[in-house]
Amino acid sequence: MIKTDVIIIGGGATGCGIARDLALRGIPHCLIEKGDFAAGATGACHGLLHSGGRYAVSDPIAAKECFDENMILRRIGEKCVERTGGLFVRLPGDSKLFRERFLRSCDDIGIPTEILSSTKALELVPNLNPEIEEAIRVPDCSIDPFRLCLLNMKTSQMKGGLSFIRHRVTEIVQSHGRCIGVKATDAATGEVKEIHGNILVNASGAWADLVARLAGCEVPLTLSKGSLVITNHRLTDMVINRLRPSSDGDIIVPNEAVCLAGTTSLAVEDPDALSTQSAEVDAIISEAGRMIPHFNRARIIRAFSGVRPLLRSQKMDSREISRGFQIIDHQNGLYSIVGGKLTTFRLMAEKMVDTIMNAFNLKHDCETADQPLDGQEELSGYPLSKRLANMKNILCECELVSRGSVEKIIQETGTRHVGDISHRTRLGMGPCQGGFCTFRALGVMHDMEVLTAQQSMQSLREFLQRRFRGIRYALWGDQLREEQLVEYIYLGILAMEKTRERH
Amino acid sequence: MSVIEYDVIVIGAGAAGLTAAAWLAEQKLRVALVTAGEPTACLSTGCIDVCSRSDQPLHGIAGLPDEHPFHRVSPETLKQALEDFRRMMADMDMPYEGTLEENRLVLSAIGTFKTTCLVPATMHASPQSDEEKIHLITFTGLKDFYPGYLLSRLRNASFSSYDAGVSTTMGIAAHFEDRAFLETFLLWLERQNIREDKIAFPAVLGLESSSFVLNQIESRLERPVFEIPTLPPSMPGRRLFNVMKDHLRRRGGVIYWNWPVVGVEKSGRQIEAVTTEAQGRPNSLNARAFILATGSFVGGGLYANRDRIVEKVFNLPVFAPENRDDWFEQDYFSMNHGIGQAGIPVDEAFCPQGSPWNNIFVCGSILARTETLKNGCGHGFAIATGRAAARSCLERLK
Numbered sequence: 001m002i003k004t005d006v007i008i009i010g011g012g013a014t015g016c017g018i019a020r021d022l023a024l025r026g027i028p029h030c031l032i033e034k035g036d037f038a039a040g041a042t043g044a045c046h047g048l049l050h051s052g053g054r055y056a057v058s059d060p061i062a063a064k065e066c067f068d069e070n071m072i073l074r075r076i077g078e079k080c081v082e083r084t085g086g087l088f089v090r091l092p093g094d095s096k097l098f099r100e101r102f103l104r105s106c107d108d109i110g111i112p113t114e115i116l117s118s119t120k121a122l123e124l125v126p127n128l129n130p131e132i133e134e135a136i137r138v139p140d141c142s143i144d145p146f147r148l149c150l151l152n153m154k155t156s157q158m159k160g161g162l163s164f165i166r167h168r169v170t171e172i173v174q175s176h177g178r179c180i181g182v183k184a185t186d187a188a189t190g191e192v193k194e195i196h197g198n199i200l201v202n203a204s205g206a207w208a209d210l211v212a213r214l215a216g217c218e219v220p221l222t223l224s225k226g227s228l229v230i231t232n233h234r235l236t237d238m239v240i241n242r243l244r245p246s247s248d249g250d251i252i253v254p255n256e257a258v259c260l261a262g263t264t265s266l267a268v269e270d271p272d273a274l275s276t277q278s279a280e281v282d283a284i285i286s287e288a289g290r291m292i293p294h295f296n297r298a299r300i301i302r303a304f305s306g307v308r309p310l311l312r313s314q315k316m317d318s319r320e321i322s323r324g325f326q327i328i329d330h331q332n333g334l335y336s337i338v339g340g341k342l343t344t345f346r347l348m349a350e351k352m353v354d355t356i357m358n359a360f361n362l363k364h365d366c367e368t369a370d371q372p373l374d375g376q377e378e379l380s381g382y383p384l385s386k387r388l389a390n391m392k393n394i395l396c397e398c399e400l401v402s403r404g405s406v407e408k409i410i411q412e413t414g415t416r417h418v419g420d421i422s423h424r425t426r427l428g429m430g431p432c433q434g435g436f437c438t439f440r441a442l443g444v445m446h447d448m449e450v451l452t453a454q455q456s457m458q459s460l461r462e463f464l465q466r467r468f469r470g471i472r473y474a475l476w477g478d479q480l481r482e483e484q485l486v487e488y489i490y491l492g493i494l495a496m497e498k499t500r501e502r503h
Numbered sequence: 504m505s506v507i508e509y510d511v512i513v514i515g516a517g518a519a520g521l522t523a524a525a526w527l528a529e530q531k532l533r534v535a536l537v538t539a540g541e542p543t544a545c546l547s548t549g550c551i552d553v554c555s556r557s558d559q560p561l562h563g564i565a566g567l568p569d570e571h572p573f574h575r576v577s578p579e580t581l582k583q584a585l586e587d588f589r590r591m592m593a594d595m596d597m598p599y600e601g602t603l604e605e606n607r608l609v610l611s612a613i614g615t616f617k618t619t620c621l622v623p624a625t626m627h628a629s630p631q632s633d634e635e636k637i638h639l640i641t642f643t644g645l646k647d648f649y650p651g652y653l654l655s656r657l658r659n660a661s662f663s664s665y666d667a668g669v670s671t672t673m674g675i676a677a678h679f680e681d682r683a684f685l686e687t688f689l690l691w692l693e694r695q696n697i698r699e700d701k702i703a704f705p706a707v708l709g710l711e712s713s714s715f716v717l718n719q720i721e722s723r724l725e726r727p728v729f730e731i732p733t734l735p736p737s738m739p740g741r742r743l744f745n746v747m748k749d750h751l752r753r754r755g756g757v758i759y760w761n762w763p764v765v766g767v768e769k770s771g772r773q774i775e776a777v778t779t780e781a782q783g784r785p786n787s788l789n790a791r792a793f794i795l796a797t798g799s800f801v802g803g804g805l806y807a808n809r810d811r812i813v814e815k816v817f818n819l820p821v822f823a824p825e826n827r828d829d830w831f832e833q834d835y836f837s838m839n840h841g842i843g844q845a846g847i848p849v850d851e852a853f854c855p856q857g858s859p860w861n862n863i864f865v866c867g868s869i870l871a872r873t874e875t876l877k878n879g880c881g882h883g884f885a886i887a888t889g890r891a892a893a894r895s896c897l898e899r900l901k
Contacts, residue, residue: 443651446651453655465834
């Protein structure tokens with residue numbers, strides 16, 4: 001049995017932020033995540049570090065939180081936040097009244113704005129629709145959510161915090177009506193770990209209600225599915241927003257070598273049963289295409305969906321629900337933290353840990369806003385120079401990932417999951433979406449004896465099914481052509497469908 | 504702009520186009536073949552799949568749906584086409600084994616068995632069951648070949664690896680063309696003291712000299728040796744197409760390599776010429792008839808727009824599932840994706856249906872309802888329809 005003070009359930013931005021905050025205040029903790037870090041809504045978002053502009057009109061409080069956090073994160077995460085800046089563009093026909101309200105709200109909140117003529121905006125982003133009326137510049141940024149989680153966990157690890165990924169919490173252990181620990185099952189081995197602590201924090205996002213129910217509690221959530229598409233190129237160096245009330249396909253964010261556009265908003269019941277629809281993909285492309293016409297011809301390499309865990313309210317359209325967050329004290333040692341957004345993860349963590357400190361009458365102020373994120377040097381961005389330094393034995397040609405860097409990750413993390421390698425190296429993130437290199441990475445994992453031959457094969461099968469779910473709704477044009485080649489390789493050359501016959 | 508006249512222009516350098524062009528050249532027609540570049544069929548295993556859905560190819564064909572284009576090829580034409588193919592490959596010192604009576608199995612790079620009809624002689628000894636005792640030779644760092652996948656499915660296999668100093672199949676194949684490398688390698692191989700019945704290699708045993716390399720290894724080790732097809736770039740695929748290309752040239756055919764077709768010239772119901780672009784200069788290639796063998800999506804014959812699928816050269820009417828949601832099923836491994844049916848529907852003479860032009864003939868995987876993967880209708884289907892379309896074209900020109 002493992003003993004600690006605080007058990008965090010969920011390895012999204014919130015959970016990882018809490019781990020860092022606890023670490024800086026010297027509180028022992030253990031984080032448990034059923035998938036990989038950022039596997040839920042954190043990893044399925046734009047990667048937009050909001051300036052607050054998006055919520056200025058509809059939710060000034062959330063907008064202010066976003067703006068403040070944006071300023072903090074660009075300071076503490078200098079190397080992992082890309083200061084792209086953002087534009088809110090007004091197309092012919094878009095409400096002028098909204099523009100006025102937008103400017104006034106931003107002004108009230110303190111979000112700096114600059115009104116640009118269409119000519120000036122086109123100089124900044126040449127791919128913009130030349131018909132835009134004007135653009136308003138705001139301090140939006142882009143951030144890689146996965147890397148953000150890893151950087152937060154780095155501090156936790158440095159201070160002796162524990163974390164178990166690919167461990168699913170299957171039971172909350174209770175004694176005399178209080179939650180005293182959890183049982184977590186290792187997905188790879190089936191081994192069950194029992195971890196005891198004084199406080200349990202449920203930061204499992206869209207799964208919060210499912211986790212709370214393990215302790216006989218409830219978390220009233222509305223789940224809202226949002227879909228996104230990724231292009232194979234970076235069509236803009238700035239974040240592009242549509243200057244109108246929130247709607248489908250109104251944000252485009254550059255991230256690394258690609259662009260993400262979205263989203264949509266559809267109520268869903270089950271966070272584990274998401275599928276993207278062609279109609280959503282078409283809607284996003286055509287809306288994004290109104291801001292950047294090239295979107296209509298761009299190669300879409302992936303379409304996927306995430307779930308926003310929103311606090312339940314009576315309003316019908318989930319987009320209108322407050323993006324603010326809430327901490328629920330279940331009065332039995334379990335706290336749930338729900339709502340919020342990627343941009344405000346640090347603030348959420350601060351408030352959560354403040355609550356814990358108060359409950360235990362401990363005094364140690366939050367330091368997460370002052371200390372720079374640990375480990376930024378090694379995990380910073382997309383340093384081509386770093387990857388070009390070792391051009392020998394390239395496993396992933398799209399993203400230039402060498403065999404050496406894959407082997408390094410396997411050695412460091414001992415991972416048995418190829419997705420962990422992708423997240424840490426960008427292997428398989430390019431146009432072929434892992435069609436060629438995953439076969440190789442799994443072969444290397446077998447060579448290094450972290451997987452048996454059977455496990456490599458099984459992982460390859462599962463990867464291909466999972467990959468297909470991500471690309472299926474974005475298959476046409478060159479992407480379809482490449483996909484047909486990949487299909488020919490696995491089914492025509494390798495006769496992979498026949499692996500079903502025997503296990 | 505220069506104007507050149509031919510009897511027939513074949514568009515596409517895959518198995519279908521090369522077969523059609525070579526046969527027409529043998530009939531003493533003036534034939535040119537234009538291709539946008541290297542055919543995607545170079546990526547293939549080099550095996551000739553006729554119809555892999557049954558143990559017997561002919562039986563498999565008989566069981567294909569009524570509208571399948573294979574039913575437009577008479578059994579005699581199919582037999583003749585494959586016999587000619589075998590003879591031609593043997594003449595060019597790249598022999599193929601197998602018979603239309605029965606399909607055979609080829610061990611794949613992940614240890615499954617792929618069903619096919621004719622195989623290059625370098626795969627002749629490929630095992631027909633997972634019980635056979637095999638020793639696998641791999642090459643250190645080879646990035647597209649991992650013995651682990653094979654070992655996971657073969658009961659009696661072992662492996663050793665040789666460091667050839669390169670990590671690509673192309674690089675190792677090039678080394679095998681070098682006699683000094685081969686000799687050093689053979690000495691190493693003899694020292695391995697292999698006791699298994701057969702020796703397997705990823706398909707890297709040379710490019711032009713694969714027969715020679717294979718014979719050398721077999722005679723020194725006194726055991727059957729076979730190649731396992733690899734992921735692209737695939738040496739057996741490349742060998743096959745180099746040979747078919749040479750054969751066409753020897754028959755007097757002209758090949759315009761890297762000449763993508765960018766337009767057509769037409770008059771009445773006839774296509775008069777295709778315009779191609781090479782080195783930035785447009786050229787008109789005139790002919791009395793045209794054979795379209797541009798392949799499916801991978802080959803570039805078809806292109807899927809978000810709303811509909813188009814044929815790239817003549818804009819011929821395309822048959823396809825109407826709704827994009829029906830192009831793919833949920834299960835990746837279903838082998839039954841609707842998109843496999845997309846292509847050009849043709850009449851008995853391999854002329855496109857519903858097209859205004861009467862001097863176009865279509866063959867190969869661009870034909871509608873082929874479903875290459877599902878039915879295992881690969882190069883064998885391409886060779887057969889290439890031959891049949893060429894014959895039909897010749898009759899029209901008489």
